[in-house]
Amino acid sequence: MTTISREELSTLVDHEKGLVSRRIYADPEIYRLELEHVFARCWLYLGHESQLPGPGDYINVFMGEQPVFVVRNRQNRINAFFNGCPQCGSSVCRADAGNTASFRCIYHDRAYDLDGQVSAAPGLPPVAQVASYKGLIFGTFDSDAPSLDDYLGDMRWGLDLLLEQGDMVAVPGVVRWQMDANWKFAADNAIGDMYHGNITHRSAKLAGHGAGRGIDINTPEGRRAALQGLGRPGFTVVTEYGHGFNADYLRDDFDPDAPAAYWRKDPEVQKRMGPLRNRVARANENVFPNLFVNSGSRELMLRNPLGPAKMEIWKTTLVDRNAPPEAVRAQLGNSNRHFGPAGMFEMDDGENWDQSTDGTRGVVARRSDLNYTMGLGYGVIVDDELGPPRVEVAYNEHAQLWMYRCWAEFMAAPSWRHLREHHSRPLPGMVI
Numbered sequence: 001m002t003t004i005s006r007e008e009l010s011t012l013v014d015h016e017k018g019l020v021s022r023r024i025y026a027d028p029e030i031y032r033l034e035l036e037h038v039f040a041r042c043w044l045y046l047g048h049e050s051q052l053p054g055p056g057d058y059i060n061v062f063m064g065e066q067p068v069f070v071v072r073n074r075q076n077r078i079n080a081f082f083n084g085c086p087q088c089g090s091s092v093c094r095a096d097a098g099n100t101a102s103f104r105c106i107y108h109d110r111a112y113d114l115d116g117q118v119s120a121a122p123g124l125p126p127v128a129q130v131a132s133y134k135g136l137i138f139g140t141f142d143s144d145a146p147s148l149d150d151y152l153g154d155m156r157w158g159l160d161l162l163l164e165q166g167d168m169v170a171v172p173g174v175v176r177w178q179m180d181a182n183w184k185f186a187a188d189n190a191i192g193d194m195y196h197g198n199i200t201h202r203s204a205k206l207a208g209h210g211a212g213r214g215i216d217i218n219t220p221e222g223r224r225a226a227l228q229g230l231g232r233p234g235f236t237v238v239t240e241y242g243h244g245f246n247a248d249y250l251r252d253d254f255d256p257d258a259p260a261a262y263w264r265k266d267p268e269v270q271k272r273m274g275p276l277r278n279r280v281a282r283a284n285e286n287v288f289p290n291l292f293v294n295s296g297s298r299e300l301m302l303r304n305p306l307g308p309a310k311m312e313i314w315k316t317t318l319v320d321r322n323a324p325p326e327a328v329r330a331q332l333g334n335s336n337r338h339f340g341p342a343g344m345f346e347m348d349d350g351e352n353w354d355q356s357t358d359g360t361r362g363v364v365a366r367r368s369d370l371n372y373t374m375g376l377g378y379g380v381i382v383d384d385e386l387g388p389p390r391v392e393v394a395y396n397e398h399a400q401l402w403m404y405r406c407w408a409e410f411m412a413a414p415s416w417r418h419l420r421e422h423h424s425r426p427l428p429g430m431v432i
């Protein structure tokens with residue numbers, strides 16, 4: 001039984017004033033409710049179809065704190081199950097990934113087939129709905145959740161910035177690491193925080209990360225050019241159910257002959273992308289609640305909660321099956337230096353999220369709200385045939401505040417039935 005009423009939950013985010021209570025990052029009761037109202041309700045990312053190419057292929061993953069595994073059955077259908085035997089609860093799938101004819105529980109030797117069934121006993125509890133969007137597999141524990149297509153809505157247009165670059169497949173292996181930070185600080189950074197790069201990632205830029213060909217960072221001009229990438233025009237998209245992204249346009253000095261830009265010359269890709277997406281250099285995206293997608297570096301980062309002040313990040317890099325070898329080499333080198341435990345940007349961001357989380361611990365600190373007012377009241381949502389409803393400015397806090405606004409709606413809603421009727425929609429002409 002919760003001690004926090006629905007009314008109180010809906011006051012934790014004041015989207016009209018741009019204020020977010022520090023309690024949402026630190027309060028154990030709010031965290032417990034979050035596992036129920038957000039993570040047991042939303043569609044959550046599970047993996048990429050290319051990680052399970054054939055019948056019997058499986059991967060172990062988490063949905064919130066809940067261990068589940070995903071498996072392709074003999075009919076090529078992808079299902080997901082709780083990784084807990086209904087007999088005495090032991091896990092039935094222990095390896096990170098592999099191929100099997102059945103899942104054998106080593107406690108009392110029950111063996112489950114690829115559909116989670118065992119003869120003469122209850123089968124494994126399935127994840128209520130599993131579906132894919134262009135290779136990305138998602139699951140939800142809630143059978144009342146809308147279809148994945150409806151849940152993603154206009155966010156699909158943003159995901160296509162990455163997924164339509166080619167025949168995308170996952171690089172083998174998932175990189176996992178933990179951080180002492182609340183998962184929402186990472187989601188907030190992913191969805192709309194373009195402006196932190198100017199200072200947070202300045203040292204990585206000055207070290208030459210992502211500087212591009214022909215830029216010598218040992219010269220004053222080179223250093224200026226390296227830093228120029230931080231702070232350029234673009235747009236912000238917010239969608240139903242808390243997703244969103246910030247995209248910035250290609251710079252004037254964009255080098256179309258750089259190895260990693262090969263796909264931009266493909267007329268088929270250009271057609272699929274359309275005029276607005278063809279102008280986008282990269283987008284930082286967040287599929288609510290916890291999947292960060294970077295269309296430029298082709299990295300997917302799932303931030304699984306492990307308590308109010310801890311998360312485990314799972315990183316998968318996508319590559320184009322048909323990319324030239326030098327483009328793959330350039331991309332993977334960039335990916336390793338960018339995010340992940342050895343990534344310069346990851347270290348920069350992680351230190352900030354760690355500090356932000358620490359800043360929510362004190363009882364006195366929690367009395368003062370966090371301020372998300374950059375651009376508040378100036379974000380006019382435009383809608384045209386070029387893309388989804390959007391604000392035509394990249395540097396603002398609209399998407400972060402939108403995510404918290406939607407988070408509060410999930411937290412206060414009694415059910416999906418209620419949420420479907422009472423959730424924020426970015427309508428043309430709306431000011432955020």
Ligand code: FES
Nearest residue numbers: 085087088105108
């Ligand atoms: S816990 Fe699995 S067979 Fe007993």
Ligand SMILES: [Fe+2]
Nearest residue numbers: 196200345349
């Ligand atoms: Fe960052």
